[in-house]
Amino acid sequence: MARLRPHSMSAVLATLATSLLLAAGAAWAQQPPTEEPGWAKGRPKNDAATRLAPVPSFPIPTAADQLPTARFKLPPGFKVETWASGVLDARSLRQGAKGTVFVSTLFVGNKVYAIAEKGDRKPKTIVDKTEFATGIEFHKGALYLATHKQIQRYDGIEDKLDNPGQPAVIYDKLPGGQDHSWRYLRIRDEKLYYAVGAPCNLCEPDDAHARIFRMNLDGSGIETIARGVRNTVGFDFDPKTGNLWFTDNGRDWLSEDLPNDELNVVTKADQHFGYPYCHQGNILDSEFGWGKSCADYAEPAALLGPHAAALGMTFYQGKMFPAKYRGAMFIARHGPWNRTTRYADIAVAWPDGKGGAKVEPFMTGFVDNNTYLGRPVDFLVLKDGSMLVSDDHAGAIYRISYGGK
Amino acid sequence: MTRHMAMAATVAMLWALALPAFAQATKGAQPKAAPAAASSAKVYAERYAALCAACHGADGRSEMQGVPSLAGQHSFYAITQLFLFREGRRANEAMTAVARTMKDEDLRGFSDFIATLPALAPAAAAAPPDAARMARGQALAQENRCVICHGADLSGGQQVPRIAHQREEYLALTLQEFRTGKRPGYTQAMGEAVGRMAPEDLDTLAYYVARLPTAPPRPGGK
Numbered sequence: 201m202a203r204l205r206p207h208s209m210s211a212v213l214a215t216l217a218t219s220l221l222l223a224a225g226a227a228w229a230q231q232p233p234t235e236e237p238g239w240a241k242g243r244p245k246n247d248a249a250t251r252l253a254p255v256p257s258f259p260i261p262t263a264a265d266q267l268p269t270a271r272f273k274l275p276p277g278f279k280v281e282t283w284a285s286g287v288l289d290a291r292s293l294r295q296g297a298k299g300t301v302f303v304s305t306l307f308v309g310n311k312v313y314a315i316a317e318k319g320d321r322k323p324k325t326i327v328d329k330t331e332f333a334t335g336i337e338f339h340k341g342a343l344y345l346a347t348h349k350q351i352q353r354y355d356g357i358e359d360k361l362d363n364p365g366q367p368a369v370i371y372d373k374l375p376g377g378q379d380h381s382w383r384y385l386r387i388r389d390e391k392l393y394y395a396v397g398a399p400c401n402l403c404e405p406d407d408a409h410a411r412i413f414r415m416n417l418d419g420s421g422i423e424t425i426a427r428g429v430r431n432t433v434g435f436d437f438d439p440k441t442g443n444l445w446f447t448d449n450g451r452d453w454l455s456e457d458l459p460n461d462e463l464n465v466v467t468k469a470d471q472h473f474g475y476p477y478c479h480q481g482n483i484l485d486s487e488f489g490w491g492k493s494c495a496d497y498a499e500p501a502a503l504l505g506p507h508a509a510a511l512g513m514t515f516y517q518g519k520m521f522p523a524k525y526r527g528a529m530f531i532a533r534h535g536p537w538n539r540t541t542r543y544a545d546i547a548v549a550w551p552d553g554k555g556g557a558k559v560e561p562f563m564t565g566f567v568d569n570n571t572y573l574g575r576p577v578d579f580l581v582l583k584d585g586s587m588l589v590s591d592d593h594a595g596a597i598y599r600i601s602y603g604g605k
Numbered sequence: 606m607t608r609h610m611a612m613a614a615t616v617a618m619l620w621a622l623a624l625p626a627f628a629q630a631t632k633g634a635q636p637k638a639a640p641a642a643a644s645s646a647k648v649y650a651e652r653y654a655a656l657c658a659a660c661h662g663a664d665g666r667s668e669m670q671g672v673p674s675l676a677g678q679h680s681f682y683a684i685t686q687l688f689l690f691r692e693g694r695r696a697n698e699a700m701t702a703v704a705r706t707m708k709d710e711d712l713r714g715f716s717d718f719i720a721t722l723p724a725l726a727p728a729a730a731a732a733p734p735d736a737a738r739m740a741r742g743q744a745l746a747q748e749n750r751c752v753i754c755h756g757a758d759l760s761g762g763q764q765v766p767r768i769a770h771q772r773e774e775y776l777a778l779t780l781q782e783f784r785t786g787k788r789p790g791y792t793q794a795m796g797e798a799v800g801r802m803a804p805e806d807l808d809t810l811a812y813y814v815a816r817l818p819t820a821p822p823r824p825g826g827k
Contacts, residue, residue, distance in 0.1 A: 251762050251763075252753055252754060253764065253765045254794050255764065258684075259685055260684075307791070308688075379793060379797060401797075
């Protein structure tokens with residue numbers, strides 16, 4: 201960083217401090233997290249709580265009778281039950297045409313499970329010993345699986361759950377790596393959408409990173425859909441407009457309360473969403489932002505809280521929930537690891553028709569005494585309109601329903 | 606690898622010797638936890654003494670090269686490593702052989718017992734530590750944010766291991782293996798933390814952490 205002379209340095213610092221305070225004020229006015237945020241309370245007295253490290257899923261799923269299900273809180277008329285337990289490291293959820301629920305994993309499981317909707321719902325391992333087996337999608341009879349290195353396809357999977365065999369490899373040139381290298385998949389109009397996160401907390405990404413891409417189902421024709429996306433693990437298409445909405449995880453180690461994670465929407469080709477130069481639409485990065493302007497980047501539709509770890513999201517198109525939820529997005533806020541005070545919840549958001557969105561908490565109760573009881577990851581709306589939610593921390597899947605069904 | 610084979614053979618023999626004792630002990634230990642917690646703790650104390658102590662030390666202080674001390678280690682951290690050994694993801698023949706025989710309740714039982722072993726003061730050194738090297742180590746620990754996860758006294762907590770006063774050669778080996786990716790973490794954190802550090806700096810860190818000056822040790826955490 202260039203050295204500044206003392207008097208101009210203090211002017212710069214004063215401006216920076218003011219803009220940070222204004223940004224913080226605007227951010228909090230727009231979107232306070234559900235659990236009491238850290239800025240409202242003093243730090244926990246136990247100094248072990250200030251030792252911030254990525255919180256991994258416990259290697260043993262929470263026993264069914266110890267799950268936090270009974271403690272979750274929802275709006276009136278909604279209820280939640282445990283749909284499946286003992287699902288170690290449950291991450292993404294997708295469903296086959298014959299009803300099989302597929303569940304991926306991330307750091308701990310190294311597996312993909314299949315769970316039949318009826319019966320005891322014990323997870324059956326159909327893919328094993330596969331690192332970063334995280335991005336899954338079901339399309340025309342096939343299970344698609346994206347690791348950090350490859351995209352694979354298991355044809356006719358629902359008839360071969362006992363013996364899926366070797367998958368076809370659609371693409372094997374994903375950059376791999378550790379950081380932000382786990383995938384999320386959606387297929388729409390015969391195109392496969394996936395993302396490659398930045399290979400770092402904060403760095404200048406090359407053309408293969410910090411982007412959302414799509415490809416033909418045979419692995420050809422890769423196109424960039426969005427740039428400047430630090431790490432997205434959740435995206436879905438607005439049924440009204442066809443636009444792709446995505447969550448994006450913001451940089452670490454700026455402060456406890458900034459920047460917010462973002463909810464963004466792709467509205468045209470070639471958009472850049474700011475990373476690493478501009479965070480949350482209005483904070484120029486202290487290292488990469490020199491000579492840049494936040495006005496040059498696409499603004500977030502909404503802010504989702506600092507270090508919220510916003511992950512999976514889905515537009516609700518079922519018929520069970522009240523009308524106000526049709527066309528709304530459910531968003532999983534997995535909760536921070538690099539923040540003294542933890543919070544996690546399921547949020548619901550409505551596009552406002554003007555490129556923005558209104559976000560509210562929907563299901564809370566994942567954090568007690570600053571300890572995670574569970575952490576939500578992804579969603580699956582069933583045919584009856586109820587909604588499944590995965591929880592990798594507790595190793596469980598919950599079912600949210602409305603109206604006593 | 607001769608040393609690993611020797612260790613594996615030792616462990617196998619100890620495991621065989623421990624089995625009769627274990628068979629007797631489990632007659633009393635019921636699977637349902639709460640009222641049997643005290644007897645469960647006793648069971649795992651006995652199993653540790655029979656199975657683990659020969660290498661890791663009866664009090665958790667290892668005197669063996671390549672074998673870490675366990676004294677004062679946290680149960681969440683210990684269970685993640687036993688899990689990685691059981692899955693065969695952390696490459697160590699002796700430990701994988703041991704962990705493969707463990708059911709989920711054994712992972713919990715051993716980890717919870719390890720957490721009762723109080724942290725020990727460092728063994729008395731032959732000579733006072735090199736002040737310049739210690740200063741450099743302290744600077745590295747700050748710059749590379751070691752203290753953010755492991756704490757100012759490097760005692761860790763929950764899923765973050767206590768590293769203060771660990772065996773220097775074990776720390777050095779571990780850091781180098783995280784740097785090269787040979788050692789898998791239960792999370793990405795260590796690969797990220799040390800992946801771009803210079804090897805000589807990692808050796809300095811190992812020197813510093815093994816000799817970390819501290820107040821009297823705290824007991825092992827949760």
